[in-house]
Amino acid sequence: MKINRITEKDLPISSPGSNAVVNFKGLTTSVVMIESDIVRNGKALVGYGFGSIGRWGVGGLLRERFIPRLMAAPADTLLDDAGLIDPFRCWEVAMANEKPGGHGERAVALGALDMALWDLLAKAEDVPLWRLLANRFRNGVADERVEVYAAGGYYEESHSLQVLKDEMQRYCDLGYTSAKIKIGGAVLSEDMKRIEAAISVLGSPSALAVDANGRFDLKTALSYAEAIEPLKLRWYEEAGDPLDYRLQATLAEHTSTPLAGGENIFSSQDAKNLLRYAGMRPDRDILQFDCGLSYGLPDYLKTLSLMAEHGWSWRSVHPHGGHQMSLNLAAGLGLGGNESYPGVFQPLGGFADHIVIENGSVRLHDTPGIGFELKPKLWDWLRSL
Structure with a gap:
């Protein structure tokens, strides 16, 4: 070859x-x-x-x-x-x-x-990539289904609560049972209204995660943590700068809400420091390392090995990205789930067009490779190369 x-x-x-x-x-x-x-x-x-x-x-x-x-x-x-x-x-x-x-x-x-x-x-x-990975790194065992959640809830010009609720309803209609929305782009009182609006559609606070995209200083991060603590949300993601491990550790000391992070950690060395110093808790917190942003699979496997050394299960990983590569990794390596972008970042967002979301999970494709050919709009663009 x-x-x-x-x-x-x-x-x-x-x-x-x-x-x-x-x-x-x-x-x-x-x-x-x-x-x-x-x-x-x-x-x-x-x-x-x-x-x-x-x-x-x-x-x-x-x-x-x-x-x-x-x-x-x-x-x-x-x-x-x-x-x-x-x-x-x-x-x-x-x-x-x-x-x-x-x-x-x-x-x-x-x-x-x-x-x-x-x-x-x-x-x-x-073979499909998930099958290749399972054969090489998991003794042939692959997950038949992968849990997925819909990532959205971005700020749009009107900041309309009804627009947000309509978006959450579309995700429910597609078969998702959990979703994530953005916070930090508005004042706390407005963000709390957005959170309550999303919950009213999803049906349970445990079905909703929130993501600040690294916006907050420690004082603001703690004020949001205090406000959402009684709700028992699914998780509170990336409150502060992704490399501010002290902020993350302090936040973990002051909230029982599960915390999530790692999508902007781009190497196994930085992942090691996150696991060492950020105070994240293996019993509840979520890691979101993205293979496509962090040197690819050779270094990603080093990160997963480090997790085991620090008492973490690979099931704690829900990769960032909302795309087919992460979905293949989740099924083939036995990760906890996968993000999905069903409404944004097209033509890459979301999975193969024929994949059906059933009760918040999906079954993998059987096409050789990652499966880009199963997304017609993406495939048309790729063929133009």
């Missing part, structure tokens, strides 16, 4: 509304296409990947460093013992001459490249 060419291009995934920190108008992500010399049904076998959702495109890093390193490497140095592409060996080649630290946009670029490699390998083995 040989890589013939690698192409990258920005994919526009702008979405209406904003969270407490950013507006998503004009947002992009980097898509990677890896074409191999294997021919199936008269066409070259191709793997696709992207840098998850919520960060900007990183084409410069891919074009100038990572893609040239892979294309310059002797073909056999990128293969496993069976002669197929080896994402781990490719990762080592791509990261040659990179200094430790600096886990930002570089981690996103590697995440996109690595995702395409795993999609390609699963297609070469003619």
Whole structure:
């Protein structure tokens, strides 16, 4: 097996509304296409990947460093013992001459490249990615269904409570039983009205999570924690800056509400520090590490190993991103569930069009690879590459 060419291009995934920190108008992500010399049904076998959702495109890093390193490497140095592409060996080649630290946009670029490699390998083995992962890392055991929740509740111009309630009802109609909304983009009293409006549709506070997207200082984080404590929400996500471990630890000391975080932790080293110093509680808290934002699966597996060393179950992980890669990881590696973006960040948000959400969970696809081909609008765009 040989890589013939690698192409990258920005994919526009702008979405209406904003969270407490950013507006998503004009947002992009980097898509990677890896074409191999294997021919199936008269066409070259191709793997696709992207840098998850919520960060900007990183084409410069891919074009100038990572893609040239892979294309310059002797073909056999990128293969496993069976002669197929080896994402781990490719990762080592791509990261040659990179200094430790600096886990930002570089981690996103590697995440996109690595995702395409795993999609390609699963297609070469003619299995869905979740099955490949279960066979390699879980003795063949895969979850038949994955719990999913609908992420939305962004701030729109009118700040209408009825608009928010209508959105929550759409998620319920689709089969979701839990959802997440944004907080921190309004004053506490207004956010509490938004929370109460969402609960009125979902039917239970335990079905609702809230996300501040790192907006708060410690004083504000604690005031929100005090206000929502009696409600017993599903979780309170990313109250402060993702690297402010002391804020997170102090917050954990002052609330019994489950806390969530980790989507903006871009390496196993930063994950280690989060587990060491952020005071997060394995018995209730949620970790949201996103493979597509954190160097891809080789480093993600290191993070999962660190969790076990610190007393965490992999079931505590509900990956950020709301996309098919994370869904495959959840089923194949036995994670706790997965985020979903059924109404935003198109064409990437949500899962394969034929997947039905039943009582808050989904059954995985049986198509080789990650399953991008099962989203017609996304597939049309990918084929244009």
